[in-house]
Every structure is written in C-alpha cells, then in structure tokens.
Amino acid sequence: MSLSIGLVVHASRRGVFEEAVEPVSGVSLKWVTYGHERDIRPHVQSLVDGHALDGLLVGAVPYRACRDVLPRTLPVAVTRNSALDLALALGQAQARGWQAVPVSIDTFDHEVVCEVTESLHLDRTRVTCLPYADDQSVDEICAFHRRSLHDGDGYVITARTAVLRQSRGDLRVLNGSPTPSSIRSELRELLLRIRSERAGAAGFAAGVFCVSRHGCPGDPERSRMDLLHLLRATPELTDAWIENRGRRGVVVLGRRTLFERLSRDWLVAPVLDRAQESLNVPVSAGFGVGSSARTSVVLAERAAVRAESENRPCGYLMEDSGLVLGPIGPGGLGGPGGPGGRSAGQWTGPPTARPHREQGDRMRELARTVGLSPATLSRLAAIEHDVAGRAVTPSELADAMAVTDPSGRRLVRKLHAHGLVTSEGWAQTHRKGRPTGLYRLAIVAALTGSADGHALETV
Template sequence: MVIGLVLHTGHRARFAEAARTLTGVEFTWAVYEHEEQIRDRVRDLLASEELEGLLLGLVPFARSRDLIPAGLPVAVTRSAALDLALAWARARGNGWPATPVSIDTFTHEAVAEVASALGLDRSAIATLPFDADQPVDEVVAFHRHQLATTDARYVISVRTGVAAALDGQAAVLHALATPGTIRADLHDLVLRIRRRRADEQRFAAAVFRTPETGTRAALRRALQDVPELADAWIEEHGPRGVVAFAPAAVFETLTEHWVTTPVRWHNSPDDEAGGLEAVAGFGIGPSARGSVALAEQAADRAEQDGATSAYLITDDGVMIGPMGSGSTPLTYTYRGHGGLETLAGRAGLSPATLSRLAALERSLGGRSISPGELAEALGITDPSGRRLIRKLSDAGLVVAGGSTQPHPKGRPARLYRLAIAQALAAGDDDSSGGDPA
C-alpha cells in the first residue's frame, strides 16, 4: 500500500512520528516550503507514484483539490480542539495572559468550545476561520490589525506562512496538529483503503432477463460465451432470467466501471432479429442472497426503462444507472438525489457516507442533533462524529442549532441541523440553469 503525504517542510517530524505505528505501508513525501509550491509538488507526486491514498492538510488540499483524481481516497488532516488548547497552555506556561489573542484557521465553534472549557472571555478572542480562497497576506493583515487595536501579545496560528510574516512583530504559537491527531487521520485513511480493497474482492450477483419466456437457455449460453465471465457461476433464474455470481471486479470490468452493459448478444449469424436482448441488474450486498435480492431490484428498475438497460444497486444505498450508450448520462443516485456523488466529493466524504447522512436527515425531520448522537446513529466513535461534524461544517452541510445539556453536571453539547437536502436542491438548481459544458 502506497500513501502520499503532502506537508510543509517544518512538519515532517510530526508526520514521521504519526506514521511510525504503521507497517506494511509505504509513504512517499511531497514536501513544500512555500504555499506557491504546493501544486507542483502534488502534481509531481501524482505523476510519479501509484498511490492508493493521499493525506494532506487544509491548505495543501485547498491549493490542489482539482488535481486529485476522482476516486482516490483522501484524508484532510486539520488541527483539533485539543491542539488549540495545547497552544493556550503553552502561552500560560510562558507567563502570557490567555486573552486577548488573535487566532486563525479554527472555526468559531471550535474556538468557542475550547474557550468555554477553559473559562476564557470569548469577546477578547479574535477568530479568522479558514477560507480556501483567502491568501496568507490577508490572514497576516487580520492579525496585525488585532495586535494594533488590542492588547494582544501573541497570535495562535496553524499556517507557517503567518509565522514567517510576523517574525519580529509578534510571538506566534503554532497550533499544529499533534502526531496523535495526524495518526488518527492516517489510520482512518488506511482502513478506508483496506475496505475499498475488500469491496473490490467481494462477490456480486447479476440478474439478466429477456423480454419473453423460453429464451433463458439461450441467454445462459450467450453469457457463458462472454470471455470476462469465464470463471463466473451462471445458472437459469426464474422464467425469463439468468443469475451470475463473480467477484465485483469482474462485473466492473464487464461494464467498463458501470458505464456500459453487455445486454445484446447474437444467438447465431442467421438470427433475423439481430441478437438476443436483455436487461441486467447488478447487486453488491453483504451475502450471496443479499446480492441476488439487490440484483433483482436493479433488474426491475432496468425493465421500467422499457429498453435494453442495466442498473447497479449496492447495500449502502447507492444506485448507478442507467448504463449503456443509448441511455442518459451515468449518475450516482440515492433515492432520487442525483447530485449526491458530486456533493460528496466536494465535502471530502464517500457517497455511501453522505447517503447515510441524507437518510438520517430525513428521519430527523428538521430536528437538531449533537455530534455524539450523530456518532451513535452512524455507529462510529464520538471523536469520529466530531470530526465528521467539522467536515460537514466546512462544506456548509450543517447549521449550528444551539446547545443542550443532557446531564446537569456535564458540559453543554452543541447541536447541529443537517442541511444536505438543501445543498442537493441547490445543486439541482445550478445544474438546470448553468452552462451544460
């Protein structure tokens, strides 16, 4: 397994420490000194290595996002609330007052959470959240303004360019991601890559149906003549159908990554009808029976098109189709949401994860949810739930909705309202009114 790491030259020791706990993984490094070098470093990395994953920070991701191939697993590591708290602890260790202070990159919510936990005056903390389109000069100007208009003695920053620009003008405390934070993101990336490998090796089912009864034997023979299905298990299924079992990768190759479908075969050179027509449904599920059930649903959907067609349905709620050159362009959908694949890519999440979140949003009916409740609903850990909330917040897919205190002695938990349906609707509006190119 080869993973690319994109980082500032001053952060290499942190990333090396985080990567030390992993074996069986080869790392290739793209190291930059100035932000202007990021795109060239990432371009060279992608051109020279057979990467299976990419780990990079907020700034490198913002600068090179359009260069990253679709489908490449990516983890964007970012400083956590703990890293901000540690920076404040270093300030107190230096004998500096906790406030006033000027902070960049962290969200208002993260700063408020840490300030509340430390009992700090929130009004004496100036915060400039990360903006992918904001040059470092503007971040420096923000800090200079705060230093000139308040009694702030230092700056807390995540960006190395800020520290270089303010050298000699003010003390800068780095709130960089700790090796532990980086390690957690790296382990999560490795697990996603391994799950992806496992998915490629999973067995899948395909159900092929002809329009009329009495033709399934010919359909079975035609399928047995397809070279890609030489090792597949094929048998007749129902009055008009044939079912085939093979690794999911076999069907992916057969359909050219779920774009085309082999649903027309010639029975013989003298066949006046021009060949044997059939619809196809593919299913990838947790078991053979589950895969067949999904493949049957996909075949039902293909028959609704009234023409030679094919669909794929997976157990995580993703549907792909219709396939074939004569069909409308390929789309990924989840219960009617055609823009989910694009939105997932913009948010740095998998379509499956965003599909589950969209389903959760519908079940909530507009009710706000805490990061802990989100984690419980998705079956993930609380820290993963908080990281997911931050990702959704950065992508504009959640809206802050107050706070709750379920236990009298506990710390209040912030609430968020999912806004995925609204973002999908906005995407549909943009696509319908924009330039088709």
C-alpha cells in the same frame, strides 16, 4: 504488500510528521518538503510523475496549491485542525502563565472553537476566530489578528507556519498545527480507505436477469431457459457461475471486474439488446456489489426489481455503500432503420446512463477527498433535497443522519472544509446556552455542477 503514500509537509513540520508516522507499519513514504508555497506544485508534480502512489496525505494549504496536478483517482486525505489541537494550544498558553483570553485564532472552524471554549468555560466574547479559506493571504490573516488584539493584550493561535513567522515580531503567538496523534489518525483512515476500496474492487458482484412480466410473447419459463443459454454463451461471462433463479430469472455470480467489462464500466448492458434481438425477449437486469456473494445477490435482486419498474429493457446497479446507478441502457444496436432498429421514442441506452455514471464517479471522488463514504455523501444529498434550501444546525443534521451531536458537528466541519456547506450565521435555539451555527448544504451542486441538480438515490 506495503502502500506507497506521499506526504507533503512544510520543512518546519517534518519532524512532527516523522513522529506521527513512525508507529504506522505497512507503508512506504515518499516525502515532499517545502519551504515556500510556490515550491509545492512543482515538487508534487515531480512526485506524482516519478512514483506510483497509492495515496497522498497533505495539509489544507499544500492541497490548495497542488490539487490540479493530482490524478483524479488518487485517494487524498487532507489533515485538519481538531478540537484536541486547539485545546493543547490553549494549555500551552496556561503553562506560560498567559491569561486564557483574549485570544485570536485562525484556521480552526467556528464549531471547533465553540466546542472547546465552552468545554473550558472561556468567555466566548473575548475569543475571535478566522476559519480557513482558500483565498486567504498571510497578510490578511495577520491583519485580522492585529485588529482582534488592537489593545496589545492577548495572544494568537495559528496553524499557518507563515503566519507564525510573520507575527512573532509584535504578537505573542502559539502553534496550533495538527499534533502527531491527529496526523496519525488521518493517515490510518487514509490507509483503511485505500484497502477497503481495493477489497471492494476485487470482491464479488452478482447480476440477476429477469424476463419481463409484460411483453413476453411466449411461455416465461421457456424464455428464461433461452436467456440462460444466451448468458452461458456470452464471452464476458465465461468465468462466471450461472444458474436459474426462479421462474423468470437467471443469476450470475463472479468478480466485480467481470461485470464491469460486461457493462463497460456500468454504462451499458449489451446482453439486454442481444436478448431482445435474438430471443425476442425483453429483459431487465440488476447488478449488486457487496461485501460477500450473498449480499451481492440480495442487492442484485433489489436492483432487478427497480429495473423492472422502468417497463423497458434496462439495468440498475446497487452497492452496499448505498450508491445506486441507473438506468443502465441495453447498449443501442442501432437507431431507427438500423440493425435491430427501433421506432422513435424507444429506449436507446447510453445517453441516459452516462450522466448517472459521471455523477457516480463524482460521488466517489468527493467521498475520497472529504474522507466520507459514498453512502454518507449520498444520504446528505438526499437530506439537502428534503430541507429544500433551508439552513440547518449541526444538531438537526445529526438527527437526520441518526448520529450523535458531536458526530454531527464533526461532519459539518468536514463538509465546510471542502465547500460542501456554507455558513449562514447563528441561531439561539434555547433561551440559555450559546448560539449554534446555521449551515446551508451545497452537496448536490458539487455533484452535478449546477444548483438545480438531482441527488443520487440511496438504498
């Protein structure tokens, strides 16, 4: 079954995008072609209202113009200018007989410009760069280029169609927009992400329910048998496979959607309340979502151990993406004095679980937008906590993530493009060699809406 993908492109770039997507199979394309930025938002609104889209491929400028009308759950890929695009533009200058420098570049990130100019052994002092920012106007970008090339020598590399058009009268200008291969790579990554998410939603999940080691009034094995019968009588688990799991535990295996219904989208676990009320048995639950039934059970067992450490009836969810949600409350059958009433200070469920659910949704939303996995974003949030506000270099970030330096630089560029890092200047880490950029992570604030938020945990 083909996926319906929307593409938002400037009229002058339509041919490039058509060349890029032509070899890609299994997609049905819905085009939005615009001539002026003011046309983007209403055209995209019509596209979203008129079609059931599976994903959207869009450039940075149109994304800024239309992101408020996009459904929160719609997977989006934003095309970015790569090192290859810049190198090809510099090659075009050489083919025209132009001197390689001076050159004034917009839209490309500092790290991309440094990487390419160093590889080509260009004089970095004669290369100026204005990275993309949402609040840049065309007039401001053109003014930057004129200041950079005030002596009349040199040329401009721009990825902005409007800048290209406006600067041609008095400056030599080359187009540095993404090439067909870069666009095709972004599209294929988007398709892979969509299919992966759908496979995960339709895949297996597991639940491990454990009678508490402490507070169980009778024989734990007898309590476990009572819990087994209770779970088999639970309507939401009619289609699940349920069996004993050790002396105190019961394992449940089924589709992920089954457990989402049971937990009301991972907000509460009312079955824990029913066990407490009808069996007088405190129960902890672990839920696991993995690529296979076996992996799901392993994750569920780890989550159950974590839930038991809370010393109160609750649950935890662990996904093989690295995401952890919890504690998930028992559902709250009533406050003090109500049915199943609790005394003041006892567990009440949803109020504690809801912030974790919202943060998990935000994690997935950010991951979709940036083009990273939730596990990677979660790990970066943990690194931000570890560095305690200190600015880091791409190399330091690469070491912390256990990836290569080029991968670290690409990661920084992705984060910077979405406001998840801020540039803090430059550092000379070695006596010889070029300076390296310093960046301050801002992922936790994006996840929590405040600078003092707490990162999600990772397994």
